[in-house]
Amino acid sequence: MSWLAEPWQYEFFRTGLLAVLLAGVLCAWVGCYVVLRRMAFLGDGLSHAVLPGLVVAYIGGWPLWTGALVAALVTTAGIGWAGRRQQVTEDSAIGVWYTTMFALGLVLMQRAGSYRSVTHLLFGDVLGVTRGDVAVLAVLTVLVSGTLWLLHKELELTTFDPQHAESVGLRPEWLRGILLVLLAVTIVATIQTVGVLLTSALLVTPAAAAGLVTRRLLMMMAVATGIAVLAGVGGLYASYYRQLPSGATIVLFCALAFGVARCEAWRRRHCRTNRVHP
């Protein structure tokens, strides 16, 4: 078992592991609402749309998360505004916004002088995470998970029955707005771990896998958290020992968990069918 302990001697591994655990918890919780509200495309779009903010922050020498947060909130507001006015459908608004923002980010990357110096923004570099990054991630995790806990019953109700929610005085569109902000914050917090291109995978895949094998929202959140954490730890070890890109390896572990969950869901359905029709 010495192979388990060996990487712990390195500061970068311990810090990276902590970042992966926090990002896993954060993505799993928010991801459950993203999956249940069918907002996966929005999550994907938002993760791409933060690129120009990241590049501007990189060029300006500011903390990356500040630029990403501004870009994410601008995109969230733009998509929300377009969707509310119903001049275009929401998926069209997402498609237009995120491709435009991503293209702007690529142009800014070119202006930054070298693609190579900023490619870690695209693919993430969890082993390059600093203690300061982890501190920011921890604060954002506490903020987002605390908000989800406080608003759990309202978010749950507006997700599955917005009409009843409105009839008891709630404003479903406000709760959706709050969820969009939490989603933006989550994406910003996770980008350092798996990068712009793969963030939506960490957000969607564990929650989708958990949804296949659970029947309660809180259980779905717990299983999604377990999957995200295990995939993060497994991906980090595989990355360390096989010199693989850490973000991509974590996402592949998530995909493996989804495959296992899919097989388990199929087995359960098969067993149930056999019980009904022996």
Place this chain on the structure above:
Amino acid sequence: MTDETTQPAETRQTIGHPRWPYARRVCHAFRPDAPALAVRDVTVSYPGAPRPALVALTLTVAAGASVALVGCNGAGKSTLLKAIVGLLPLTGGDIRVGGLPRGGCHHHVAYLPQRNALDWRFPITVRRLVVTGRYAHLGWLRRPGAADWTAADAALAELDMTGLAQRQISELSGGQQQRALLARSLAQGAELLLLDEPLNEVDAATRSAFGAALARWRAADQRRAVLTATHHLHCSEISFDSVIGLAEGRLAEPAGDWEVVR
């Protein structure tokens, strides 16, 4: 619109409202002399629609009455119910529920939507669905307590669904879904029920259980009223005191002999 300063003193006191209610209004009891529902000159338009869905509609539902709302598809039945409960803005006119402006107190009106309004694949149990009827009493930051779960369990028992309480809602049949929605409305403790085609595509046993539970609910308090949008006057297990017909958003003579349903 009447505000709290125009309420009679005896109805101005608050009634067990949550500490942080969802809608920032003071909660009042129904005015004792007011009808359960008064709709006056109400016009409702959908954005982009060529004509209003409801046109200067006026009707009254007396306290304790059970009224059927009949009409063809597109007549405006569902629109009227949604306007009463506050889901749609009024283009003109006024709606009073128990003498209070709509939305004056969300405890008082329970709305049972058509089944397809809910995401039935959502991962929650039947019991949890029913307890959402108590949320108007809880407001922000409060979780359902023992009294709320007791009310939910009693409503499930009323609909003979105790055995299904821990089922996931996706496992319910259409009739069971409809009974679960009525249980939620009963758990809310409302004084006016708005039912949107509750007996569509459900079997005779469900219709019977539904009608019996509704009759017991009304019998428990003579002021409780029901407004039911329906296509099935003659095979309905719900008893009605009167029938209101709608056609193209206006009042119309109800077709057929509705006396048989009394």
